[in-house]
Amino acid sequence: MDLKLEVIVIPVSDVPRAKAFYEKAGFRLDIEAKPSEDWHCIQxxxxxxxxxxxxxxGMTTAEPGSFQGIxxxxxxxxxxRAELVERGIDVSEVFHDGAGVFLHGHGKGDFTYPPGFAGKESGRHPDRTDYGSFATFTDPDGNGWVLQEVRKRLPGR
Structure with a gap:
């Protein structure tokens, strides 16, 4: 079976503000439909x-800003990071995972580590390890996005 992730529905509180943010970030507007006052969809x-x-x-009942780690x-x-900053997006500094564990998001754009792990360290991963360097940003509602550097993907990806 071949399953492709096609769409993620994210919760926002102000549709025009979210639309302006994603346009500024350089995302491509695919469709906008508003057949009624109760339903407005932007992709x-x-x-x-x-x-x-x-x-x-009318797209989701999830709390605006509740999606983290996209x-x-x-x-x-x-x-x-530089391109997003140039477009006016507030992006964190580049950091790497000093503990070598998967990041855990807890709250609006805040990434923490399990107790006992070293946590994030400033700058790109020293060995430039794939899946090892990150930067984060949030949309106006606080939905959290993660940039992750991958130059050679894992097999089958």
């Missing part, structure tokens, strides 16, 4: 992605 696709995001009015894989973390 954007991040550059180079096969998976899109949808948000709007990963965007990039081949060059510094270049991706």
């Amino acid at each position: 954007f696709t991040p550059p180079g992605s096969e998976c899109s995001i949808i948000f709007g009015k 990963y965007l894989v990039v081949p060059d973390i510094e270049a991706a």
Whole structure:
């Protein structure tokens, strides 16, 4: 069976504000439909992605800003961060996982580690290990995005 992740529905409180943010971030507007006052759907696709995001009015009952750890894989973390910053997006400094464990998101854009682990360290991973360098940003509602540098993907990806 071949399953492709196509769309993620994210919760937002202000549809026009979210639309302006994702346009500024360089996401491609695919569709906007508003057949009634109770339903407004906007779909954007991040550059180079096969998976899109949808948000709007009547799209989800999830709390705005409650989605954390939405990963965007990039081949060059510094270049991706610089482009977003140039577009006016507030992006964290690049950091790496000093403990070598998977990041855990707890709250609006805050990534923490299990007790006893070293946690995040400033800068790109010293060995530039794939899946090892990160930067984060949030949309206006606090939905948390993670840039992750991957130059060579795991087999089967």
